[in-house]
Amino acid sequence: MKIGIIGCGAIGSFIAKVMDGRVVALFDVVRDKAVRLAEELKFKPKVAKSFEEFVSLEMDLVVEAASQKAVRDYGERILESGKDLMVLSVGALDEKFLKKLERVARRNGKRVYIPSGAIVGIDGVKAVSDMIAEVELITRKNPKAFGLRTEKPTILFEGSAKDAIRLFPQNVNIAATLSLAGVGYERTRVKIIADPDVEKNVHEIRVRGDFGEIVTITKNVKMNDRTSLLAALSAVRLLKDLEGVVVIGT
Numbered sequence: 001m002k003i004g005i006i007g008c009g010a011i012g013s014f015i016a017k018v019m020d021g022r023v024v025a026l027f028d029v030v031r032d033k034a035v036r037l038a039e040e041l042k043f044k045p046k047v048a049k050s051f052e053e054f055v056s057l058e059m060d061l062v063v064e065a066a067s068q069k070a071v072r073d074y075g076e077r078i079l080e081s082g083k084d085l086m087v088l089s090v091g092a093l094d095e096k097f098l099k100k101l102e103r104v105a106r107r108n109g110k111r112v113y114i115p116s117g118a119i120v121g122i123d124g125v126k127a128v129s130d131m132i133a134e135v136e137l138i139t140r141k142n143p144k145a146f147g148l149r150t151e152k153p154t155i156l157f158e159g160s161a162k163d164a165i166r167l168f169p170q171n172v173n174i175a176a177t178l179s180l181a182g183v184g185y186e187r188t189r190v191k192i193i194a195d196p197d198v199e200k201n202v203h204e205i206r207v208r209g210d211f212g213e214i215v216t217i218t219k220n221v222k223m224n225d226r227t228s229l230l231a232a233l234s235a236v237r238l239l240k241d242l243e244g245v246v247v248i249g250t
Helices: 010-018 031-040 051-056 068-080 095-108 122-127 161-167 173-181 229-243
Strands: 003-006 023-027 061-064 084-087 132-141 154-160 188-194 201-209 212-220
Touching: 003 010, 003 051, 010 023, 010 031, 010 229, 023 031, 023 051, 051 068, 061 068, 061 229, 068 084, 068 095, 084 229, 122 173, 122 201, 132 173, 154 161, 161 173, 161 188, 173 188, 212 229
Parallel strands: 003 023, 003 061, 061 084, 132 188
Antiparallel strands: 132 201, 154 188, 201 212
């Protein structure tokens, strides 16, 4: 599998290093980032000077690890160029735009992949999605992740996933993933807490319905103040699974 990566920050760099040898192209709007990353890899990928050059290269799949803006700007064109797309900035995928990408992917015989990201239990949520009565995500992060200073736990947001993603786009891609796996953005409830007592990014999911109840808690080691290592690891795992012949889980 030939992989291209858009976005050469923490996650994009991690994926490129683990998948070295399969990564054939890099693109970042700050080209020096892509150049530095390419120099660190054993198998030197092509560093594209523009998106037009990047998308013209021979690849099977493009990993977006840049931003929600990159998904909106480049997603359709990647699929139209005959490449599969993996989206990490899942907050860009409101239901209308996701349906648009689905139509483009279908028309071109391509697929859109969304890793489980920095939370666990997505396979279970998908399995029971038609039976869910209520679903809630409670996220706790150190105030530094929000650029804040506080001496006690402070609720920053409580409401729908749709509003959470709009107000905290850099912190709650997981809310988007959970919404898409379950009952949608309007019915998924989110609480975001700035907590000086936590150093790891903590995500608790509570799902109830006729199937029973699912409760998961993930305490993530951080790559930086905003990014959990598990987000990068989930993308790598999905890439490896695409090359495998045995699929475990939904």
